[in-house]
Structure formats: structure tokens, C-alpha cells
Amino acid sequence: MTTSVDRYVGERIYSLRLAHGLSRAQLSKSIGVTHQQVEKYEKGRNRIYASRLLIIAKALSKDISYFVEGLESDDNKPVVTQHQRMCIEVSRNFMRIENPDHQAAVNTLIKSLANKSMVDADKET
Template sequence: MTHPVDVHVGKRIRHRRWLVGMTQQQLAEQVGIKFQQIQKYETGANRVSASRLWDIAEALDVPVSFFFEGIGDQVESKPASGAFPADLMGDKEALDLVRSYYAIPENQRRRLFELARVLSNVA
């Protein structure tokens, strides 16, 4: 049975990897392991040792503490409308959207943001 902390750390690894646009294979190569091991870490099936977590943190350019952020929030708070997933940053589609959004030039991005704000107020 997987431990909730291992699952949380795995989700944070996957979250950061998606955010920087890195594949499991690329991360595995930087850390010196096989991509299957990254898969197991991300699902929480295997525990990440301290030294391996250190290497992963360096490869993903975050402090080790990043992987434990939000660990005390065991109860996921859902918005009243239920319009989006409780684990928004664990949702691949949401991360892809955020990555794409920040790839847009700033002046256009601000206009897109205002459009989205107006549309969400209409709905």
C-alpha cells in the first residue's frame, strides 16, 4: 500500500516536471536512472530516497522542500462551484494551459487574461 507522503511527493515531482516541459526520460537521464523508476516515483509506488530526491530537485531546479509543500493540507478544498479540479496543479491539462499562457508575449497575454475574466463573469 502506498503511503500518502510518497504519493504527494510523486505528484509534486510530476507537477514540476510538466511545468518545466521535461519528459520522464529526460529527468531520468539527468538523475542517472531509468524512466520506469521516475514513473514509479510519480505514482508513489516507490519511495524516493533522500539522495535521489536531492538529485531530482537539482535536475528540476527547485529546493527539496518544494516536494513537501502542501503536505499538511490533507483535506482538499474544492471551490463551491466545483468548476475545476481540487488538485488543479496536478492536472496535466491545467499545467499545459499555464505553460502555453506564459509562452504568449506579455502584452497579448494581458489582453487574453482580460478576455478570460470577462467571459468567466458572463458564464
């Protein structure tokens, strides 16, 4: 039987996978399980062994501690900020763009805006 901790860890995997712009199939291939198994992990229906969580952490370029940060809270619910929600939404929408040239154009725009923000911040200091 799974617990709220399993659901919490699963939600962290789900959010991070989307933030990286990966499909379940892509993540499942890189960690050596089926995409159905990744879905079960993300929904907290299956427990994740520590060894598998370490593989997932490496695949998503995070330290294993990332997946349990915040569990000290009373309700074990992850605190998702508006910024995190927006990042997930942007990632979902980006993955729906079928034309690779359009994806590249969006990526170039984001990089340009990010660089402009950094230049503007440097001017203020």
C-alpha cells in the same frame, strides 16, 4: 509499502516535470535512473531516498522543501489550483507540437503576451 506521502511527493514531481516541459526520459537521464523509475516515483509506487530527491530537486530547479510543502494538511493531498491545471495542460499540449518552428512561434507568442502584461501592470502603478 508506500504511503500517501510518497504519492504526494510523486505528484509534485510529476507536476513540476510537466511545467518544465520535460518528458520522463529527459528527467530520468538528468537524474541517472530509468524512465520507468521516474514513473514509479511520480505515481508513488516507489519511495524516494532523500539523496535522490535532492538530485531531482536540482534537476527541476527547486529547493528540496518544495516537494513536502503542504504535507501538514490533514489529508496529505496537494492543493492544485485551476491555474496550475492550466499550466500543466499548456505544457502537455506544447509537447505534442512536433514542428520546432511552431513550438518557437508559440513560445514567442507567450513571451510577447507576458511582456505586454508586465507593461500594462507598470502603467497601472
